[in-house]
Amino acid sequence: MSIVEFKKVTKRFGQVTILDEVDLSIEPGEKVVLIGPSGSGKSTLLRCINALEEINGGDLIVDGISVKGSGRMVRLIRQEAGMVFQQFNLFPQMTALQNVAFGPHRVRGETRQEARSQALAMLAKVGLADRVNNYPSELSGGQQQRVAIARALAVKPKLMLFDEPTSALDPELRHEVLRVMQALAEEGMTMIVVTHEMAFARKVGTRLIFMEGGKIAVDGPPRELLENPQNPRLKEFLQHVA
């Protein structure tokens, strides 16, 4: 069974149609890389999956639950679909450890002690064992984004959504975040990643989707598409990002 299934999903902001009857099925274990020009609806597509945006037409099933369900159902979807934002969005009043322990404690209902030890393990996994007591403002961008990944993972999602996770970072800080994401992919996590990192798409992605004008214009294996793009606009897009 697909873990994410778009069925003719339409999303509008006012009069403007951002997603136009999009059909898309994603299977467990896939690493989908989503690319496309700015404003083509990549973030919107991602945010429909965890219901941060409400869809206007069609249906969208995540892990067997419709995003159009009750508030409780939507929260279940969000617990199964972790999200990492371009701007990190760490809770500034909490240390790295508190940020990561927050989900297990407040969402999954673990005891403080249990949540704390899970958070420590998760921070160690993203290479931040020595920064657990620092506040976000005391961390570099790359470190903050790794805390954000740990925070999402701590809720034990089945699926991870990344919205341009390295776009706000200086080039020399990007690789540390990409490395963590690659390790996660190697563990078998299902991932949907909006990114301009074509090297990552080629190395880690199992599927590349090019969006344009509210539709999925190209969908296929990354290596092939990147080396020999048939779609002229994908070709042009790749020349711009490369």
Added chain:
Amino acid sequence: MTFDWSVIWQALPELLKGARLTVLIALAGLAGGLVIGFAAGLARAYGNVVLNAIAFVYVEIIRGTPIIVQVMFIYFALPILADIRINPLAAAIIAIIVNAGAYIAEIVRGTFLSIHKGLREAGLALGLPFWKVLLYIIGPLAFRRMIPALGNQFIVSLKDTSLFIVIGVGELTRQGQEIMAANFRAVEIWSAVAMLYLIMTGVLTLILRVTEKRMRIL
């Protein structure tokens, strides 16, 4: 004229009694005002159309009328309209609650909405219900930003209690007025009254400073 300190010493017990009442009205009024203010402010920021409209009308009515008119209304008009008896002290406390509540509502609304929208999304994306996002994430951040404005409102409300002289509550200003009427020592009495207000607002300022220092303002 000579400044006669003995006048102040003689008046001090009565003045302190008044000051105690001033503090009581301000504390009770502000405690209630915080409750009303949070409710109305959150209704303005996040409530549905109906809640939002109710809170909006409340805030506009209170901000648009003088507090002295409000307390007169509560003390003289409300008993006629609602057929209830209300004592001056209760009227004074209610007036502060209602008045401070409206201003605090605006402070609450403004600070909650000033918190970066990404944090709200990050909380929701973890699978939390919205009220928990407010309680655990937005609220604590908004509260830190609120402290200076709240402090300001506390001081204004504390001083506003002096207006309740008009309904005969024996707070500090009223006590000063009565002593002065008996001994005609305006300079000494009003100096002493002013000093007592300064001490009260000074203590308040100090408490706020310490609170602000102990919290990381973010």
